[in-house]
Amino acid sequence: MPFDPTNPTPRVSVGILTRNAGPLFAKVVEALKGQKTDWAFEVVVLDSGSKDGTDTMAAEHGARVVPYKPAKFRFGTARDTLFENCRGEVVVAISHDVVAADEHWLARLVAPILSGEVEATSGEQIAAPGEYAFYWDYHGSWMRSVAIHFDKAYGEFCLSGSNMALRRSTWEKLRFGDVEAIEDRFMQVKLHAAGCRMMQVKEAVSLHGHDYTWKQLTDRVGSFSMGWAELGWPYTFGRMVRDLLQPSRYLQTLGAFFGRRLKTWKELAFPVAMCWVQYKWSKRGQAKRDATPIEQRIGGKPVRATPPAAEPMVTQRINREPQRLAS
Secondary structure, three states: OOOOOOOOOEEEEEEEEOOOOOOOOHHHHHHHHOOOOOOOOEEEEEEEOOOOHHHHHHHOOEEEEEEEEOOOHHHHHHHHHHOOOOOOOEEEOOOOOOOOOOHHHHHHHHHHHOOOOOOOEEEEEEEEOOOOOHHHHHHOOOHHHHHHHHHOOOOOOOOOOOOOEEHHHHHHHHHOOOOOHHHHHHHHHHHHOOOOOOOEHHHHHHHHEOOOOOOHHHHHHHHHHHHHHHHOOOOHHHHHHHHHOOOOOOOOOOHHHHHHOOOOHHHHHHHHHHHHHHHHHHHHHHHHHHHHOHHOOOOOOOOOOOOOOOOOOOEEOOOOOOOOOOO
């Protein structure tokens, strides 16, 4: 009983936030429809005013499409709205440009939750073979210094909204909350504080990789940095200076350049430019945190600004380097 849009009680829901997903989205949906499971699952799309036919195409492929037009888009509230429209006891979240690597991805990702082992899982991501992916999405752990320290503090685990699963009843108690970005990491903090078990499922592999315009790149990195600062993990001036003085930053960049692994000028400029971008946007996040305590915007749940002393119950740890850039 795999993909079944007519089933009134699917055991699993796959939820996707979309907006002008482009031609790749057809491949995303086809890969989902091809998943082999022992239970029925649905695909739910929360579409934010696509103008390229994303919503129509999703509906034609059997997805349940929910129109979403907020006055101001915020990932936390959008993710909560998506989950509210999902019926499964487990809700899976993927990005609209993430393709399941094989037909068993979904079953592997949710198995630890369905069996009662854990409350949350996150899969692995790799670049699609033979296709372009921004080089630094998958290289250079030194560019994720805040994320790496955060993951060590909160279970040595990386919860990524582009390839994750949550027990619905756990989400109902915690919710993502009214946050602008990195809502997955806010949820990770809440899961950790609640003592919830989390697992990295290395066998649940998805394909994720694309190019960015320079604005998309700086907005992406900047919004992550702003989110980290709101969580109490700012990218400080001192950290920026340390990162800029780090020899490996230049040695790896030059090695990739002379090895012809860098395909665009953005990949060459990024390792240095991103330090300033992170610092600039982090200051915005700190200002927001000072003006309105984040607890007031995420349902009153406590958010610790310093690393917790104890680790939660974690069934399986991940490698210390997150899979993708600032995820």
